[in-house]
Amino acid sequence: MHRTLPVLLLALVPALASAQATDASRALAQDAVIVDTHIDAPGMLMDGWMDLGEEAEGREFDYPKAHAGGLDVAFMSIYTSPKQDEDDSAWQVANEMIDSVEALAQRHPDKFALLLSPKDVDSLRKGDRVLLPLGMENGAPIGDDLSNVQFFFDRGVRYITLAHSAANAIADSSYAIERKWHGLSPFGKQVVAEMNRLGIMVDVSHLSDESAAAAIELSTVPVIASHSAFRHFTPDFERNISDELAKAIADGGGVVQIPFGTAFVNPESAADTQAHFRAINDFNKRNAELKAAGKPLESRAAFNKAWEEAHPPRQTRIDAVLDQVDYAVKLIGIDHVGIGSDFDGVGGELPDELRTVADFPNFVAGLQARGYKDEDIRKILGGNLLRTWAAIEAGAGGAAAAP
Structure with a gap:
């Protein structure tokens, strides 16, 4: 037994080393454009208001933490639940959440700015501002009215996760046992076409395999998975993306954004x-x-x-996230991988070294320790998502959705 102790200690060294930010990782985190496609701060504001322009105790996203971690673009999740879909309150709740993000940016114009286009990232982030685009998690606020897609685009929504934890009028959820549409509903097909026309990113996270495959096939521009880990590590967990779907996203020029929550990576x-x-x-x-x-x-x-x-x-280390990145890069290539943390959305169940947005230097250090070149780390941190978003925006303006 004593002979195994040094081996065990040696086995721990890489994990411990990869968890520690270095001067080099901090410098890269501050210089690179970091894009996190999924932060649930608006939902937290609805549960209990705090001024996120200041240090907000118990919150995983606020301005001081974002500034410390080098976060530049933080997609604010406009999440509505299946219950809110059922009781017809999703539209109201979504608008209240959007109002909260607008109010945050208006209250602190020196710290935050709303972001509507990847073209504006460089100009708006000057002065150390954190940019706040909107991602709608669950298409339920659209209801059965196609004009609501335009309505929420005009309000700033730049991606829509078609469904969440239950089927809605658009698509099926990966969590639901019973499947309503076995793909996209007829209305869902119209929604995807309208999103393509407007330049809203189609997000297939949370969808059933059938619904995700249908959305990828139908979309005329790249699609994204805003916060999806890989099912390779969790074979029976449909919420995580399959190799086949990840390859299809990459083949279409899209990106798979890897979350940090232990529910996905452990x-x-x-x-x-x-x-x-x-x-x-x-x-x-x-x-x-x-x-x-x-x-x-x-x-x-x-x-x-x-x-x-x-x-x-369950306690989880940062290596569980880094393993996801390694697998993704080997499977679909360095140009199709990004990050969608799910900060403030997983009840604090996160790897020890990735507790808040201040910890992005730890993530960068982990990638550097695994041999990733800085130019490739920049792609993972945000370059890939911004390229994909620009391609989707460039592909907008086509034919209107079929009636």
Whole structure:
């Protein structure tokens, strides 16, 4: 047993070294354009207001942290839930979230600016401003009205995740057991065409394989996965992207943006997440049966408490994220990989060395330790996403969506 101890210590050295920011990694993080395509700060603002222009305790994104980490472009997630889709409040909630981002930029014009086009990145980020484009997570606010695609484009939305954790009027979710559309709905096909026309990025994260494949095939411009890890590491977890779909995105000129949340990059956590959605599905079915029988319903609070006690968070190291990058680069090439952290969206369940947006230098250090050249790190940090976004914008203005 004593002979194995030095070997174990040596095995830990690369992981420990890769977790530590260096002068070189900090310098590159500050100089490169870092684009994070998924930060859930607007949802956190709805839950409890804080001024994100100042240090915000307990939040993973705010201006001081972003400035320290070198973050330049932070896509603000305009997330709405399946429940809000069902009760027709998604449109209202989405607009309130957009208002909150606008208010943040207006309150701190020296720290933030809204971003509508990749062409404006260099000019707007001068003066150390953090740029705030909008990404709509779940197309539910569109409802069944195609004109809402234009409406939200005019409000600044530059990508739309077609569905989230349940089917909507557009597409199926990877989390749902039952599939409604087996691809895109007829309306969903119109939505994708309209997004192409306007220059809104089509985002296939969260979609079922059938829906993602249909969106990729239909789109006339590149598509993105705004925050999708690779299913190679989590074989039974459809939420993570398959090799086939990732290759299809890359073949079309798009990018796969890798998240940091342990639910996606840690296989055990991914299994817990998948089991959680199945358990919720069973819970909802039981309550529907109880309601139909006129019996008392089970408590969702009690269900949540029991689940959390039985499934505590799992410790994860930064290497789980770096392994995702390595795999992606080998599978689809260095030009088709980026980052979509999911900061403020995973309940703090993140790798030890990637706790907030201030920690991007740790990520850069990890890539440098694994032998990535600085020019390739710049691509992963944001160059690939900006190139793809520019191509989508250049492809806009084609024929209107079919009626």
